[in-house]
Amino acid sequence: MKYPKALLFPMILFQLGILAFMVFNAMRPLTTGTSITFKTRPVDPRDLMRGNYVRLNYNFNRLLRSTIEHDFLKNERLKNGDIIYLLLEPDSIYHKVYKITKYKPKEKDFPFMRAYLTSSASSTDTYFYLKAGIESYYTDKETALALEGNRFRRTEEGQSVTSVEVMLAPDGVARIKEIKYLNTNNRPIL
Numbered sequence: 001m002k003y004p005k006a007l008l009f010p011m012i013l014f015q016l017g018i019l020a021f022m023v024f025n026a027m028r029p030l031t032t033g034t035s036i037t038f039k040t041r042p043v044d045p046r047d048l049m050r051g052n053y054v055r056l057n058y059n060f061n062r063l064l065r066s067t068i069e070h071d072f073l074k075n076e077r078l079k080n081g082d083i084i085y086l087l088l089e090p091d092s093i094y095h096k097v098y099k100i101t102k103y104k105p106k107e108k109d110f111p112f113m114r115a116y117l118t119s120s121a122s123s124t125d126t127y128f129y130l131k132a133g134i135e136s137y138y139t140d141k142e143t144a145l146a147l148e149g150n151r152f153r154r155t156e157e158g159q160s161v162t163s164v165e166v167m168l169a170p171d172g173v174a175r176i177k178e179i180k181y182l183n184t185n186n187r188p189i190l
Contacts, residue, residue, distance in 0.1 A: 029175040033167030036088060036095045036111055040164045040179075052144040054137045054179075056164060060086055060097045060115070061135070063128045069099040070128075078102075080120050084130060085172055086113045094163070100128065107170065114172035134166055134174050147179060 040056045072078065087099040088111045095111070105112045115132040139147075147162060165178040 026175070029167045029169035029173050030177060033169045033175070034111055035177065036166050036168060037093055038164050038166060039094050040162050052139060052141045054139060054144050054147045056135050056137060058132075058135075058164075060113075060132070061130055063097065063100065063130065065126055065128060068097065068128070071099075071101045071103070078117055078120060080117055082117045084115050084117060084128070086115055086130070086132070087111075088113060100130075104172070110170070111168050112172050113166075113168055113174050132174050134164070134176050137164075137176055137179060 038058050040058055085101050086097045088095040089098045113132050115130040118129045118131050163180045166174050167177045168174050
């Protein structure tokens, strides 16, 4: 099918506009977001198609239903992929989840993070399994191996911790800003 030459330029501009919007939307939390910090446990998988990345596990990936405040009805069934909002509060230098809700919180409840269920949940389930889009960090091979090795590193001051600084956009979308090695006194390990 032939298109008139007059339509070719607008079609190219439209496609470039969509691409620019996708990049802008992905970078928005990093430029306009609020910084919070989580403690994590890195694992270093490698994939021929995806390259070197570090898989990050957080405490909020698996929440014990009985220990977390929530607004789900007793007989309500949640589906895989449903969006959930995690309300966060500081716990020393890190943040932790104190409540989960299915309704988008108001700005006064900030910071909150948008996540989604990775398995169905009913009122009889013991855990909520969640992902927030910050569970993978793509990096070079050396950094990925160093992050994985940090799980077992002991310093003179005790066990080391991997800390992730995350930027939260006002709508709860999260992006990783930086990963740091810390010792038990929360000092960077060089």
